Each structure stands twice: as structure tokens, then as C-alpha cells.
Amino acid sequence: MTALPPFQTVLDDHAGAVMAILHGAVGREGVEDCFQETFLAALRAYPKLGDDSNLRGWLLTIAHRKAIDHHRARGRNPVPVAEPAEVAAEDGIPERDEALWAAVGGLPPKQRAAVALRYGSDLPHSEIAAALGCSPEAARRSLHEGLKRLRKELA
Amino acid sequence: MRTKTDTAAIERFKARAAEEGLLDVVYATADSPFGPLLLARTKRGLVRVGLPNQDADELLVDLAARVSPRVVEAPGELDEVRRELDLYFEGKLDSFDLPLDWRLSGGFRQRVLRAINRIPYGQTRSYTEMARKAGNERAVRAAGTACGSNPIPLVVPCHRVLRTGGALGGYGGGLPMKEGLLQLEGVLDESPAS
16 A cells, blocks of 8 residues: 555645636636535545556546536536646647537536637647546547537537 | 746645645645754654755655655645744753654664653753663663654654763764754753864
8 A cells, every 4th residue: 555645735736627627617716615515524534545557537527527417506508618728739629618618518517628728728639538437448438429519510 | 948927836736635634744844053954744744854964855655655655745735834943043942842653763762752752941851761661771772773764853852861870872864953052951061072
């Protein structure tokens, strides 16, 4: 059994990534609450965490669940996603487009999370998979479906 | 890179974690005339003081392994410890009034350290006396080891333990620091030791 690092290290290393992902997933007014809930849940569970090899993926998984809880609590439906931190201009997605991110907010949860993690937080497929708790192939599929739907809606 | 919003959010998270009783070990650094100190405490009391020549990161990893991995930096939680140490270094405090957590020392070592904790300010004792107080006069070497492994130096004043005959012996923070502390307490002259 390898000893877990002090929780402060987890905060120092990953608070920024969690913040960025939540920003993309729930927007500005929800980010603070989700951030608190994510790290409180993480700190509660931390001593029992058996494996510290992917702390980032573990945290992102929790953050993803908290984002989903947040949307459920607000009755879901199109959620305006205010100013994502940065958006890569790949796959024909322009930078900082309010209409686009509103459409992202209207995607089904897995697709929305995959798109936000890929383009809001610039994560590779393997880490999106870790965050969503699915296989890299399933993450790629969610991303693909999400993008397809966005193209159709915004065409 | 961390924004102001992030820092504020982290502070609020820590406040809520403290309310929920999730902070098993809180720590902070403090200045001293000898260099930076690491201060760590649990809900029971002060559990670790890291001296300037010790690696703070290593001490935190050790606390995570031996006490709890819920180790979080929270300077406000160490205010009272810092205040008493500041007064001590100014020569205005001769007895600490801080709850202590002894869990990092067991058995004979803990008995030695508890005996050391009763040596009054400005006085010294020998390793032999400490061994006797801990219940085994012949275990002088083990008493020396207990001093050397003191997790709460300064507050548990292992610097007041000398060799029989008055030679300084050793100190985890280095001999100059031991000399400095004994000078502060008026046991040694200010003149540089030969």
C-alpha cells in the first residue's frame, strides 16, 4: 500500500482543473457551489481511497457527478454556460460563442460533459474517460455524438 | 496559475471542511529567529514542530502516513501556537499553555518526552535523569534517542537536556540552535561557545 499524499497536495495540483471543468459544465453561477461540494466529497472519501495513481481522474469524476446533481436540482433543460475558460478552435468550433455554449448546455449530460472536458478544459480522451467513468472508446463516442448534434443545431 | 476567485473558493472550502470536522491535521509555517518552522496540530493538540533544517514536505508526507492523509494548510488554525512561540522567542513567555498530541511517540520514548516537558524554563537536566524519570535509569542511550526523535521540539524542551557534566549533546535542529535557545533562556552566556 502506498501512502496517500497530504490532501493539500491534491488541492494544489488539481483545484485549477476542477474549477475549469466545472466552469464549462455548469457555468459561472454554479461553479462555486459545485467546487465546494466536489472537494468536500473528495476530502470525506480520501482516507479510504485505495489507489492514488489517478487522483486527477478521481476528482474529475466527482466534479462531473456534482455538475449533474447541480443540473438535476435546477430542473435541467438548456443551461446557459457562461464564458468557458477557453475554447480551442478545432473541429470548426469558433472561440467564445455564447449561442454555441448555450447549445452545449442543452446536450444530454454525458455528451455535454465530454464536450466541456475536451474543449473547455482541453483534456485528452483518456482523461475524459477517467472523469466520466467510462472507456476511452465510449468517451470518444459521447464526444462525437455531442459534436454531431451541435453541428446540426447550429447549422 | 491561480486566480483570486480560485483562492477565495479554496478558503471557503477549507472553512466548510473545518465545520464538518474533516480537517484531521492542519498546518502552517511560522517565522523564528532560527528560520522557518512548520507547525502542525490535530483536534487533540500540537502534534509536530518542524525545525528550520528539516524538510517540511517530508514531515507532511510523514504526517499523512502516520496520522491521517487529511492534511490541509490552515494558518488561522495555528494562531495560538504561533502567538506563544513568538512570545517565547522574545523572552516574554516561560511556559507554554498548549494542548499536545503525543501520538507520534510511544512507550518509553513518550515517557521520556513527558518528563522533559516538565523541565522548567531556564534549567537543564541530564540524559541520565530523564532515563530515570521515565522508569529505567540504565536506558540512557534510549533516552538520548527519545530526545533526538522529539516530534514537538521547542514546546517540549529537549534543548534543556545535556550530557552529564554539562556538554551540549546533540540537537535535531543543529547545535547552534540548541546554544541559541539556552542563551535565550539565560543558561549559557551570550559569548560564542568554543
